[in-house]
Amino acid sequence: MSDILEKIKAFSSEFNTKISPYFIKPEGYEKRVMEAMEYAVSNGGKRLRPFLMSETAKLFNVSQDKVFEAAISLEMLHSYSLVHDDLPAMDNDDFRRGKPSCHKAFDEATAILAGDGLLTYAFEVLVKSSYLNDVKVKLIELLSRGAGGYDGMVAGQMLDLYAENAKDEKNPLELISRIEEMKTGRLLQYAVEAGAVIGGATQEELTALRKYARGIGKAFQIADDILDVTGDEQKVGKTLRKDDKEDKLTFVSVCGLEKAKEMAFDLIKNAKEALAPFGAKAETLKDLADFIIERDY
Amino acid sequence: MSDILEKIKAFSSEFNTKISPYFIKPEGYEKRVMEAMEYAVSNGGKRLRPFLMSETAKLFNVSQDKVFEAAISLEMLHSYSLVHDDLPAMDNDDFRRGKPSCHKAFDEATAILAGDGLLTYAFEVLVKSSYLNDVKVKLIELLSRGAGGYDGMVAGQMLDLYAENAKDEKNPLELISRIEEMKTGRLLQYAVEAGAVIGGATQEELTALRKYARGIGKAFQIADDILDVTGDEQKVGKTLRKDDKEDKLTFVSVCGLEKAKEMAFDLIKNAKEALAPFGAKAETLKDLADFIIERDY
Numbered sequence: 001m002s003d004i005l006e007k008i009k010a011f012s013s014e015f016n017t018k019i020s021p022y023f024i025k026p027e028g029y030e031k032r033v034m035e036a037m038e039y040a041v042s043n044g045g046k047r048l049r050p051f052l053m054s055e056t057a058k059l060f061n062v063s064q065d066k067v068f069e070a071a072i073s074l075e076m077l078h079s080y081s082l083v084h085d086d087l088p089a090m091d092n093d094d095f096r097r098g099k100p101s102c103h104k105a106f107d108e109a110t111a112i113l114a115g116d117g118l119l120t121y122a123f124e125v126l127v128k129s130s131y132l133n134d135v136k137v138k139l140i141e142l143l144s145r146g147a148g149g150y151d152g153m154v155a156g157q158m159l160d161l162y163a164e165n166a167k168d169e170k171n172p173l174e175l176i177s178r179i180e181e182m183k184t185g186r187l188l189q190y191a192v193e194a195g196a197v198i199g200g201a202t203q204e205e206l207t208a209l210r211k212y213a214r215g216i217g218k219a220f221q222i223a224d225d226i227l228d229v230t231g232d233e234q235k236v237g238k239t240l241r242k243d244d245k246e247d248k249l250t251f252v253s254v255c256g257l258e259k260a261k262e263m264a265f266d267l268i269k270n271a272k273e274a275l276a277p278f279g280a281k282a283e284t285l286k287d288l289a290d291f292i293i294e295r296d297y
Numbered sequence: 298m299s300d301i302l303e304k305i306k307a308f309s310s311e312f313n314t315k316i317s318p319y320f321i322k323p324e325g326y327e328k329r330v331m332e333a334m335e336y337a338v339s340n341g342g343k344r345l346r347p348f349l350m351s352e353t354a355k356l357f358n359v360s361q362d363k364v365f366e367a368a369i370s371l372e373m374l375h376s377y378s379l380v381h382d383d384l385p386a387m388d389n390d391d392f393r394r395g396k397p398s399c400h401k402a403f404d405e406a407t408a409i410l411a412g413d414g415l416l417t418y419a420f421e422v423l424v425k426s427s428y429l430n431d432v433k434v435k436l437i438e439l440l441s442r443g444a445g446g447y448d449g450m451v452a453g454q455m456l457d458l459y460a461e462n463a464k465d466e467k468n469p470l471e472l473i474s475r476i477e478e479m480k481t482g483r484l485l486q487y488a489v490e491a492g493a494v495i496g497g498a499t500q501e502e503l504t505a506l507r508k509y510a511r512g513i514g515k516a517f518q519i520a521d522d523i524l525d526v527t528g529d530e531q532k533v534g535k536t537l538r539k540d541d542k543e544d545k546l547t548f549v550s551v552c553g554l555e556k557a558k559e560m561a562f563d564l565i566k567n568a569k570e571a572l573a574p575f576g577a578k579a580e581t582l583k584d585l586a587d588f589i590i591e592r593d594y
Contacts (some may be wrong), residue, residue: 026447028475033446033455084413089405108386112409113455116381116416117446123420124441131429138439144421149330149414150323158330158410178325 004287011054012047017066019075022125036106036114037121040079044097048288049074052191055284056209063112069129070139070194073122077147078187080118083111085157119147131198146186146193156182163249172254175196177218185217186288208274215271216289220265223293225250229257231296264293301584308351308361309344314519315365316372319422333403333411334418338376341394345585346371349488352581353506357496366426367436367491368398374444375484377415380408380453416444430497435494443483443490453480460546469551474515482514505571512568513586520590522547526554528593561590 023038025031050071057067086093087108094104103111126140147153160179192213193260196206229252247253251260268289268295275282320335322328347368354364382397383390384405391401400408423437444450457476467471489510493503526549530537545551548557565586572579 024447026452029459030446030448030452030456030479032459033451036432037446080413084409087409089409109458110455112381112384112386113446113451113458116377117451119413119416119453120441120445120449123437125438127409127434127441133434136434137424137430140420140424144417144424148417148421149327149334150321151327152417154330154414154417155323155327159325159327161406161410162326162329164338182327188428244431262375 004284004291007284008046008048008051008288008291009241011051012045014064015047015050015068015071015075016042017073019072022072022076022121024256025156032110033113033117036102036110037076037079037117039105040083040102040111040114040118041076043079043082043099045075045079047071047075047150049078049187049191052188052213052285052288053195055288056192056195057199058195058284059205059278059281060196060201062195062199065161067131069197070198071154073125073129073139074143074187074191074194076118076125077122077143080122081153081157081187083115087111090157090161100147103118139194142193144188146190151182152186153183156180156184156186159183166249167247169249172249173251176249176251176254180218180221181214183274184221185214188217188220189213205277208277211274212271212285212289215267215274216292219264219267219289220249220292222267223295225252226257226260226264227296228252268293298501301581301588304581305343305345305348305585305588307466308348309342310364311361312344312347312368312372313339316369317371319369319418329403330410330414331409333399333407334373334376334414336380336402337380337399337408337411337415338373340376340379340396342376344368344372346375346484346488349485349582349585352585353489353492354496355492355581356502356575357493357498359492359496364492364495366422366428366493370422370426371440371488371491373415373422374419374440375535377412377419378444378450378454378484380412380415384408385460387454432494436491439487439490439494442485448479449483450480453478453483456480463546464544467547469546470548473546473548473551477515477518478511481518482511485514485517486510500532502574505574508571509568509582509586511551512564512571513589515559516564516568517584517589519548519557519564520592522549523554523557523561524593525549565590 019041023034025034043103053074054064054067054073082096083102085091085172086096087103093100093101094135095175122143123140126143127135127136145152157181160183163175166175189210193206196209201209228250251263255263271289272286275285316338320331322331322347350368350371351361351364379393380399382388383393384400390398392398399411420437420442423440424433426433428436442449448450457480460472460476463472486507489506490503493506498506524535525547528537548560552560568586569583572582
């Protein structure tokens with residue numbers, strides 16, 4: 001447990017030095033949007049998605065350096081989603097990991113533009129990366145679908161907004177499972193897909209890794225819902241007990257705390273089993289799975 | 298003049314039948330975002346950018362059918378920028394071409410997501426298109442840079458927000474020229490670049506076409522500013538005289554009406570001259586240039 005935390009921290013610190021040069025500012029006043037983009041990306045996040053991508057690529061003996069471009073692109077896309085999600089018209093969150101959210105640190109218009117800029121930049125970074133064209137095309141294909149409005153992240157955000165007024169939903173567990181799958185699951189899945197594509201995985205290996213990603217993705221959301229109830233606001237770095245106040249559908253409100261813990265535990269167990277084909281090489285990914293439900297922030 | 302209008306209308310009508318199938322709705326409630334995306338794209342626009350791309354590709358004997366995928370991608374990206382630009386925190390426009398803007402027809406959160414979805418979809422359409430991988434990569438490279446936060450469309454929107462409070466700007470003409478270049482010019486330039494890339498243009502041909510695009514782009518903005526002062530609100534389909542009320546820097550407020558007309562005329566003249574290498578093949582592009590400053594809507 002403490003070992004995996006050390007690994008994540010070491011990775012995250014190297015990742016931060018790699019992403020920083022992407023935010024060169026232009027001369028004119030328009031630089032404000034690049035400043036807001038950088039602010040949004042430098043939010044003290046754990047860089048779980050980049051770490052997940054890197055560890056997946058390692059299964060195929062890909063060096064960490066070769067993964068950074070795709071990982072930076074993904075983190076930009078992830079950060080855009082947080083910036084827009086925090087907007088007053090969306091989740092209306094003034095804080096993100098203990099710091100003012102982008103529209104509070106800058107202003108609403110700048111935050112909208114910063115999100116747009118980060119989303120656009122995510123594709124620019126991929127397309128200008130050093131990967132072969134075939135790899136670039138495959139990555140952009142997976143990322144754009146996974147982040148999109150049909151059954152990707154944007155669709156999940158739309159469904160999440162609906163769920164706010166769905167107290168009488170007949171099958172609330174199915175609803176919140178679909179939200180999780182699209183809203184947060186798809187990008188976590190993309191993290192392993194990208195690592196696998198860069199590593200030249202076979203179809204079977206990709207299937208196994210997707211199963212792992214789906215498991216930890218859902219467990220991650222359940223753990224977040226549990227933390228919202230049991231967590232320490234200082235450690236988690238955001239307003240907790242908000243879901244409760246808003247009478248929101250969550251895995252805890254729908255299934256109860258004990259059942260939610262059990263579900264998360266089973267998901268992690270199955271996720272780790274999916275990694276069997278990779279043997280000892282997948283130890284870190286297994287530790288990461290455990291970390292996801294054992295973390296207290 | 299009437300001839301070019303007929304051509305644009307015929308193209309636009311075919312374009313609309315081609316873009317419509319891209320908005321297949323999923324089953325669940327998340328379909329709302331796809332509905333908003335379709336609404337935003339079906340806004341009765343003239344489809345100038347797609348037409349420009351198609352006419353550019355025709356210089357290289359590329360059939361209209363081969364251009365549609367890239368043109369649809371560009372129109373999605375253009376539409377996203379309008380949806381976000383109309384938001385209350387941005388330009389706060391309730392109408393777009395005579396119809397309620399996206400956040401009025403739906404709601405603000407849905408409009409934010411619809412814009413995000415369209416921007417993402419623009420890249421998905423390109424990457425899943427039938428072009429060769431080399432062409433896809435080149436197009437995505439040009440589009441992402443042109444739409445981006447460093448010196449692309451998003452940077453232009455940022456600078457435009459700044460200009461609202463820049464009454465005492467020392468060189469206002471330079472400022473609004475830079476805004477135009479980034480905010481609207483880059484995507485118009487991309488339209489010809491994409492047509493040229495699909496057509497396999499030489500570097501010299503690309504340079505000539507970029508010169509043309511820059512000229513008509515700037516003239517287009519000047520014509521818009523003139524229409525804001527002299528236009529018929531019913532025909533133009535949006536609230537006019539808003540710039541004046543807001544004491545906004547425009548080519549007309551900075552240079553005066555006559556000087557602005559003269560500038561637009563000169564830009565169009567030079568833009569047409571840049572097409573000389575293409576001879577008679579470029580007649581429609583020349584007519585389009587004239588249309589841009591002669592239109593009354």
